[in-house]
Amino acid sequence: MTSNEANPTTGQVIVITGPSGVGKGTLLRQLCSQDENLCLSVSATTRAPRPGEIDGQHYYFVTLEKFRTMIAQGELLEWAEFAQHYYGTPRAPLEMLIHQGKDVILEIELEGARQVRTTYPDARQIFILPPSMAELERRIRDRGQDSEAAIARRLARAQTEIAAAAEFDYQLVNDDLHQSLQELESIIAQCRHP
Numbered sequence: 001m002t003s004n005e006a007n008p009t010t011g012q013v014i015v016i017t018g019p020s021g022v023g024k025g026t027l028l029r030q031l032c033s034q035d036e037n038l039c040l041s042v043s044a045t046t047r048a049p050r051p052g053e054i055d056g057q058h059y060y061f062v063t064l065e066k067f068r069t070m071i072a073q074g075e076l077l078e079w080a081e082f083a084q085h086y087y088g089t090p091r092a093p094l095e096m097l098i099h100q101g102k103d104v105i106l107e108i109e110l111e112g113a114r115q116v117r118t119t120y121p122d123a124r125q126i127f128i129l130p131p132s133m134a135e136l137e138r139r140i141r142d143r144g145q146d147s148e149a150a151i152a153r154r155l156a157r158a159q160t161e162i163a164a165a166a167e168f169d170y171q172l173v174n175d176d177l178h179q180s181l182q183e184l185e186s187i188i189a190q191c192r193h194p
């Protein structure tokens, strides 16, 4: 039985994907802070921490060697390369949380979302879209965390990801933040109580 079949003792897996800078983290931090039964999975990554990011809270920051070992030992539910770094979802903490009855959100890119469809075919998947590419670029630049080369890589990848939005169960345009929060809350409620 996968976690998303009707079993009241296990939580749901919910996947949220969308181009870098669209506002996934902003939306999810707000929603998860309001609900102790809604958790955000903590990914492993080979990228360096940004100012203010805490190991074990925002990501598990690992070396490339450690990441390769995690892949080889089957410790990752899914993983992908993104903008010259590796990202993956540690399997054990996710399984522990859903067996505790928590609903767990995976905030991951497109290739990872596709992999999760194999492992958790009943997991609902949500795609967050920007109002425009110009606004997406503005948000990435205003965040002020990426080099010009990294911004270019992220915007190029955004085109590919947006082209795949129709693969997802739900699509949401993150324009007005307050309205998007309400819409995402409503979508997640549908995912949790199908």
Ligand SMILES: Nc1ncnc2c1ncn2[C@@H]1O[C@H](COP(=O)(O)OP(=O)(O)OP(=O)(O)O)[C@@H](O)[C@H]1O
Residues within 6 Å of the ligand: 018, 019, 020, 021, 022, 023, 024, 025, 026, 027, 139, 140, 142, 143, 174, 175, 176, 177, 178, 180
């Ligand atoms: N609705 C919105 N309107 C205006 N700015 C927004 C909105 N949502 C998020 N932002 C801003 O956009 C920037 C990027 O947001 P955020 O870091 O949450 O994106 P992300 O999708 O999680 O990116 P990544 O996938 O790279 O981690 C932040 O500076 C955030 O404050």
Ligand SMILES: Nc1nc2c(ncn2[C@@H]2O[C@H](COP(=O)(O)O)[C@@H](O)[C@H]2O)c(=O)[nH]1
Residues within 6 Å of the ligand: 018, 019, 020, 043, 044, 047, 078, 079, 080, 082, 087, 088, 089, 090, 107, 108, 109, 110, 111, 112, 113
């Ligand atoms: N496939 C996965 N993608 C992930 C995971 N954790 C984060 N991500 C995605 O990576 C990009 C870049 O993130 P950033 O923090 O460097 O801006 C973004 O799209 C995330 O959603 C993961 O475990 N697996």
